[in-house]
Amino acid sequence: MKKVIAIVGPTGVGKSELAVFLGEKLNGEIVNFDSLQFYKELNIGTAKPGEEERKRVPHHLYDLLELDEEFNAAKFVEIADNLIKEIWERGKIPILVGGTGLYLRAFEYGLFSIEVPKEIRGTLRKRADQDLSSLYEELKRLDPEYAQKISPKDKVRITRALEVIYTSGKPISYFHKENPFFGKKRYNLIKIGLILPRKELYEKINLRVIKMIEKGWIEEVKKLLEKGYSPKLKPFKAIGYKYIIQYLQGKISLEKAIELIQRDTRRYAKRQLTWFKKEPDIYWFNPDEKERILNFLKEKLATN
Structure with missing residues (x-):
């Protein structure tokens, strides 16, 4: 190589x-x-x-x-x-x-690469600016494994994780297991x-x-x-x-x-x-x- x-x-x-x-x-x-x-x-x-x-x-x-x-x-x-x-x-x-x-x-x-629709990205970013804590609670419900690993104040990772869920129907923790770094x-x-x-x-x-x-x-x-x-x-x-x-x-x-x-x-x-x-x-x-x-x-x- x-x-x-x-x-x-x-x-x-x-x-x-x-x-x-x-x-x-x-x-x-x-x-x-x-x-x-x-x-x-x-x-x-x-x-x-x-x-x-x-x-x-x-x-x-x-x-x-x-x-x-x-x-x-x-x-x-x-x-x-x-x-x-x-x-x-x-x-x-x-x-x-x-x-x-x-x-x-x-x-x-x-x-892993997922193309996130602009509507989903825009909506989640707007919500993150308005009330990040509620987004984090949503992530805890949909992907508790990943939510445990990140800070409740980590806007970038919270929104990214929810983008993945709403685009693919699968939690980000699933992709990390399928394609670990x-x-x-x-x-x-x-x-x-x-x-x-x-x-x-x-x-x-x-x-x-x-x-x-x-x-x-x-x-x-x-x-x-x-x-x-x-x-x-x-x-x-x-x-x-x-x-x-x-x-x-x-x-x-x-x-x-x-x-x-x-x-x-x-x-x-x-x-x-x-x-x-x-x-x-x-x-x-x-x-x-x-x-x-x-x-x-x-x-x-x-x-x-």
């Missing part, structure tokens, strides 16, 4: 920098699996690779979607599967990079995890937020709102964007917005680490160990 490299880890740890380094050294092409970097026009706030990096190594699945387009793990897997084959056919090595753990897991093990691997994935001491990572995150503001993050959001995009769009609910919108609306000060972005980004990094620490077969390194990582990968790529 041909090999794929994946670089994982928390936000701000240095994944993109390592990906470009490895792409140059290993004749690779970079494939994004960061859910926000799929969107066009979200550049500064998502820390998307710049022009210089993209000239050095081919980058894929960036600037893929309009801000109001829907996307999910199943669609990602479908697009990524075709792209990986094309990269192999060019004699190159695919290097996946990102922090959206669910997308990588779906890519490695597969994911940790079944047969679809790819020979070499996973490199980047990690830093917690204090050092948090300091990097705090500084990065300041740099993003200085680079024009506020102006980026302002222009998008002036184009007529609704502040209620899903990408704008992501870390950082919602607080910049609140600042632009005069609801909070810039200092408060920065403080909240830094806090939420640190919390997100902690959740990412928790997720990836539970994933099997990740080889962990400090982001400064580029040569060591390169030599490790050369050995792995040379073995069957």
Whole structure:
């Protein structure tokens, strides 16, 4: 089975920098699996690779979607599967990079796909906004096994589980048993995890937020709102964007917005680490160990 490299880890740890380094050294092409970097026009706030990096190594699945387009793990897997084959056919090595753990897991093990009618999705989302607790009670009745595993406040998973039930007539727990993630691997994935001491990572995150503001993050959001995009769009609910919108609306000060972005980004990094620490077969390194990582990968790529 041909090999794929994946670089994982928390936000701000240095994944993109390592990906470009490895792409140059290993004749690779970079494939994004960061859910926000799929969107066009979200550049500064998502820390998307710049022009210089993209000239050095081919980058894929960036600037893929309009801000109001829907996307999910199943669609990602479908697009990524075709792209990986094309990269192999060019004699190159695919290097996946990102922090959206669910997308990588779906890519490695597969994911059941159900096309949910817009009416069902719209109705459930509206109800979730109005009374999430009643939706959770409904899920407890229809799929008690899955409801036990998730938080009563997890809007995304509650609505997704009910979408599956109302579309297929079967609970999501049934599909998880039929097609569990940790079944047969679809790819020979070499996973490199980047990690830093917690204090050092948090300091990097705090500084990065300041740099993003200085680079024009506020102006980026302002222009998008002036184009007529609704502040209620899903990408704008992501870390950082919602607080910049609140600042632009005069609801909070810039200092408060920065403080909240830094806090939420640190919390997100902690959740990412928790997720990836539970994933099997990740080889962990400090982001400064580029040569060591390169030599490790050369050995792995040379073995069957």
